[in-house]
Amino acid sequence: MSVVTIVWSMIAAACLTLAAVHLPVWWRDRQEHKSLAFSVAAICTAVIAYCELSALHARTPQAYAAAVRAAHIPVTVLLISLVAFILLYLQTGRLVLGISGIALRVFSTPFNYLSGDTLNFREIQSLRSIEFLGDPVSIPVGVMNPWMLLSDVGLVLVIAFLIDATLSVWRRGRLGIPLWVGFSVTLFVTAGLGQTVLRHWGGFQAPLTLSPFFLGVIGVMGYAMFRDLVNAKRLVAELRESEAQAASAAAAANLGTFTRDIRNDEIVASDKWRELFGFSRTEPLSRDGVMQRLHPNDRVTFESGFASATSWAGEYHGEYRLLLPDGRMRWILHHGRVECDARGRPARTRGASIDITAHKRAEQEMLRLRQDIAHVGRVSVMGQLASALAHEINQPLGAILRNAEAAALFIKQPSPDLEEISAIVDDIRKDDQRASEVIDRMRALLRRQPVEMIPLDLQQVLVDVATLLRSDAAVRHVKLDVDIGDRLPKVLGDRVQLQQVLLNLIINGMDALEGVPSEDRSVRVTASRKDPHDAEICVSDTGHGIPLDEIERIFDPFVSTKPQGIGMGLSISRSIVEAHSGRLWAENNDGGRGASFRFTVPVAA
Numbered sequence: 001m002s003v004v005t006i007v008w009s010m011i012a013a014a015c016l017t018l019a020a021v022h023l024p025v026w027w028r029d030r031q032e033h034k035s036l037a038f039s040v041a042a043i044c045t046a047v048i049a050y051c052e053l054s055a056l057h058a059r060t061p062q063a064y065a066a067a068v069r070a071a072h073i074p075v076t077v078l079l080i081s082l083v084a085f086i087l088l089y090l091q092t093g094r095l096v097l098g099i100s101g102i103a104l105r106v107f108s109t110p111f112n113y114l115s116g117d118t119l120n121f122r123e124i125q126s127l128r129s130i131e132f133l134g135d136p137v138s139i140p141v142g143v144m145n146p147w148m149l150l151s152d153v154g155l156v157l158v159i160a161f162l163i164d165a166t167l168s169v170w171r172r173g174r175l176g177i178p179l180w181v182g183f184s185v186t187l188f189v190t191a192g193l194g195q196t197v198l199r200h201w202g203g204f205q206a207p208l209t210l211s212p213f214f215l216g217v218i219g220v221m222g223y224a225m226f227r228d229l230v231n232a233k234r235l236v237a238e239l240r241e242s243e244a245q246a247a248s249a250a251a252a253a254n255l256g257t258f259t260r261d262i263r264n265d266e267i268v269a270s271d272k273w274r275e276l277f278g279f280s281r282t283e284p285l286s287r288d289g290v291m292q293r294l295h296p297n298d299r300v301t302f303e304s305g306f307a308s309a310t311s312w313a314g315e316y317h318g319e320y321r322l323l324l325p326d327g328r329m330r331w332i333l334h335h336g337r338v339e340c341d342a343r344g345r346p347a348r349t350r351g352a353s354i355d356i357t358a359h360k361r362a363e364q365e366m367l368r369l370r371q372d373i374a375h376v377g378r379v380s381v382m383g384q385l386a387s388a389l390a391h392e393i394n395q396p397l398g399a400i401l402r403n404a405e406a407a408a409l410f411i412k413q414p415s416p417d418l419e420e421i422s423a424i425v426d427d428i429r430k431d432d433q434r435a436s437e438v439i440d441r442m443r444a445l446l447r448r449q450p451v452e453m454i455p456l457d458l459q460q461v462l463v464d465v466a467t468l469l470r471s472d473a474a475v476r477h478v479k480l481d482v483d484i485g486d487r488l489p490k491v492l493g494d495r496v497q498l499q500q501v502l503l504n505l506i507i508n509g510m511d512a513l514e515g516v517p518s519e520d521r522s523v524r525v526t527a528s529r530k531d532p533h534d535a536e537i538c539v540s541d542t543g544h545g546i547p548l549d550e551i552e553r554i555f556d557p558f559v560s561t562k563p564q565g566i567g568m569g570l571s572i573s574r575s576i577v578e579a580h581s582g583r584l585w586a587e588n589n590d591g592g593r594g595a596s597f598r599f600t601v602p603v604a605a
Contacts, residue, residue: 044078093165104154295321455604512543540596
């Protein structure tokens with residue numbers, strides 16, 4: 001066997017081997033377009049080597065022409081694959097140059113069959129035998145085909161595309177493997193073109209040997225792909241390590257993770273996630289199955305959050321209740337994200353869930369404790385108002401007693417005046433209602449009851465509080481004014497808790513008037529609509545104001561500016577206002593006379 005046959009066979013075998021390695025990579029992952037481009041280029045190089053070997057060993061002009069005609073098709077396909085590989089691997093290059101070069105090459109290919117013997121020669125007159133690598137090989141003698149120039153110009157444009165891509169890589173500072181790949185591929189393709197030009201247009205007596213140059217191109221591309229495979233293997237190892245660390249962190253945090261394929265409705269979840277939702281390790285997961293685990297009252301909320309995230313490929317999260325198969329209820333905090341495919345359609349969701357049942361129980365216990373403290377605060381306030389409220393109740397009770405005695409006297413008369421007795425009975429009824437209203441307000445404030453967020457008439461809330469405090473304000477010689485804005489909307493809140501806030505603030509305002517002359521003692525309560533979403537209530541006094549260094553600390557627990565104060569009233573008031581999604585703050589009045597406490601509550605929708 002000749003050396004030429006061995007060398008060209010080895011070129012073809014090497015290329016086919018590389019193609020056999022990388023073609024299955026693309027077959028398993030159709031997104032690996034670089035592997036497909038490389039495999040096609042390697043196969044084309046092997047076919048070119050076979051055609052060249054046939055031409056080198058041809059014995060007649062007809063056999064040589066047939067071999068050369070056959071080689072032009074894989075050369076064109078190889079150039080297409082080369083341009084695609086460079087675009088994918090280097091991610092740069094002027095596409096117009098590559099497309100123009102390939103277009104000229106494709107346009108000239110039909111002339112390979114329609115114009116003369118081949119695209120290279122219009123007519124092959126004879127064959128000459130020369131020695132190459134110690135073996136006799138054939139070279140053609142004939143008339144050149146001018147259409148070959150069109151093909152060479154196309155190849156020049158492809159080289160220009162390669163040079164532009166290489167320079168672009170260099171300008172971007174990618175000086176490693178990408179720059180080496182661009183430079184080497186450009187060098188081998190340019191060398192192949194130079195040999196072709198010298199042989200066809202310069203009269204250089206040399207055999208047809210493009211495949212060794214293309215083998216160099218395949219070798220460079222193969223090395224680049226090998227580096228990618230090595231890097232991919234390293235990344236896989238790092239990914240596994242990261243997944244192991246993430247799994248350990250998730251286990252330590254009691255966190256369950258999942259991924260759902262939206263199109264196929266397939267869910268892959270960690271063991272912890274399955275445990276949270278009450279699924280076994282082998283039980284198939286689906287969206288409907290997960291929805292059945294959600295509490296019926298939480299399904300609509302979950303669906304709306306997921307639908308909103310799906311519409312713009314965003315995140316969705318929330319707290320939901322699960323009803324487990326054994327009858328237990330579990331609270332989970334769920335966070336997920338919707339991912340879209342290349343067409344912008346929702347493809348999958350990824351997320352995590354964590355058990356917050358213990359946190360919810362603690363939160364409920366804290367709420368209960370806060371309500372107990374608030375109740376104690378109300379009892380304390382009512383204790384402070386005891387004497388004033390006793391006077392408020394004694395007044396109607398005394399009137400009732402006097403009216404009852406008068407009625408008894410009228411009845412004993414021989415001809416009792418029934419109209420007078422009827423008027424006395426009406427007075428008794430009115431005084432009874434007055435005393436009953438005072439007692440009802442006291443009972444409402446002292447009653448331990450759950451928080452009930454309902455639309456409230458803010459004007460009525462303020463009037464009830466002012467009525468309770470009217471007697472105490474009179475005893476203290478304090479003028480209590482209530483100014484309510486026109487068309488004040490209903491607010492969303494708990495009546496008793498908002499009354500407690502107002503009681504605390506008004507009593508604090510009256511306490512701040514100690515030492516102020518009687519004619520200057522006043523507490524003013526105003527209510528107005530701050531914006532479309534909130535109403536603002538302000539309690540201002542004409543006292544001495546708040547020291548600037550204490551204006552924020554006064555809301556801390558056990559901080560008080562009063563000698564006998566325990567420092568819980570303002571702290572409780574702020575927690576109540578914040579629970580109503582509002583804000584409570586204090587400020588000194590302009591002119592240095594007194595302070596104002598303001599808080600907001602949301603307007604009822």
